[in-house]
Amino acid sequence: MPKIALFGAVGAIGQSIASSLRSQGQAYRVVGRDAASLQQAFGADPLAECVTWNPDQNASIEAAAAGIDTLIYLVGVNYWQFELHPQLMRKTLDGAIAAGVRKILLIGTVYPYGPAQSNPVTEDHPRRPNSYKGRMRMAQEQVLWQAHAAGKIQATVLRLPDFYGPGVDKSLLHSAFQAALQGGTANLVGPLDRPHEFVFVPDVGPVVCRLLEQPAAFGKTWHLGGAGVTSQRELLDLIRQHGAVPFKQRVIGKTLLRLLGLFDPLLREMVEMHYLLSSPLILDDSALQRLLGPIVKTCYAEGVRQTLAAAMHAPQKLKR
Known part of the structure; x- marks a missing residue:
């Protein structure tokens, strides 16, 4: 049974991570709302286990996370429905924790920072969002960090800039x-x-896989900048x-x-x-490079x- 699950896997970042896991010969689970989309993206890969879920049903979330050690969270919402981000995170965490998931990695954005106070931006930059979307993304992260602080799950966040x-x-x-x-x-x-x-999407998957292997990665936020x-x-x-x-x-x-x-x-x-x-808001990812060593961009x-x-x-x- 796979030990890693990608929730919201059908997007470009999810497929990049799946490709990296596949190159390592590692089985993985992909979780999404639409079975046809999952089959189209991952059905040809014998290492991929396709599982559908309903994020509004606790039992469905728990079933999707059953047997998983590490959850990679990539769940997206419509650009005009950002209020769903903290709600979906809370529901997913509740189900994942109930299923026994030990670790979670959130693919995050720069939105919670608001305007850059200086560049490049390091991970200790204040989170002072000046937008509704930034506030909702920060609320999503707060839900995650509360669960981590309570000892319910080990969490980490990897922030990305715009990608292509x-x-x-x-x-x-x-x-x-x-x-x-x-x-x-x-x-x-x-x-x-x-x-x-801009970060090149195929470069993201290998970084995520390397980050998951580092115990010191959890409990912190990390940046991955562009080339x-x-x-x-x-x-x-x-x-x-x-x-x-x-x-x-x-x-x-x-x-x-x-x-x-x-x-x-x-x-x-x-x-x-x-x-x-x-x-401009430019990410400083020197901390990530100190943790992982050289990063291919x-x-x-x-x-x-x-x-x-x-x-x-x-x-x-x-x-x-």
Whole structure:
């Protein structure tokens, strides 16, 4: 029976972690709401055990976590339903603890920090969210740390910046990757020239697997930064260099984002997070590198090339 379970496994980060476990010959469980999606993503892997759950039912959560030692938490919600994050964490923890799960790793975000007080940002940066989404993510973490402090489970958090890579359609750069293969116009959220960082999703899985092997990882928050500081414009240049066709671009600023948000709930919810584009927040992951040793990070040029190559062979993933 697998000892590691990925809750919310179908997304790009979950598939990166699964790929790393697979490369080690390690059995794992993937847990999600939709059986068909799980089968499509993991059904061909004999090491993967696909389990569906209903996060609103305690018995279903406990059954999904039965026999598991370590739970990797990747459960997502709609961008306009962030109030569900702390609720889902509490329900999942209750079920997992009842099932005897000993450890949990949360894939976290930079949202709880609010604007960076200085850069690069270390793990001891104050959590002072200036957005509703940041407050909900901080509340999610507080639920986790309360369970850890009570001795009910060992917890750790791995924070990631924005990400990109093969199969990633929830990225600032997704529209540009689409346009580089299909032509047309890439819709981007500006400003494009501010310092930013992106983590290449295939690089995440190996780090997560190494982190789980370290007893000292638990009880702390860790950062995994991108392959250096860049900007959206620099990555757009790389996408154009490696893309199949020329494309135009349309840049949406905060004012237009707010206006378009009157008609699009996703864009409406992006308004309060716009500060992450206008005010740089760069993660310092030196503590993680001291714990794990050297971390492989794919350079942006190679990451762009791999992302385009993967999309070219799976065009249906771009047409969303």
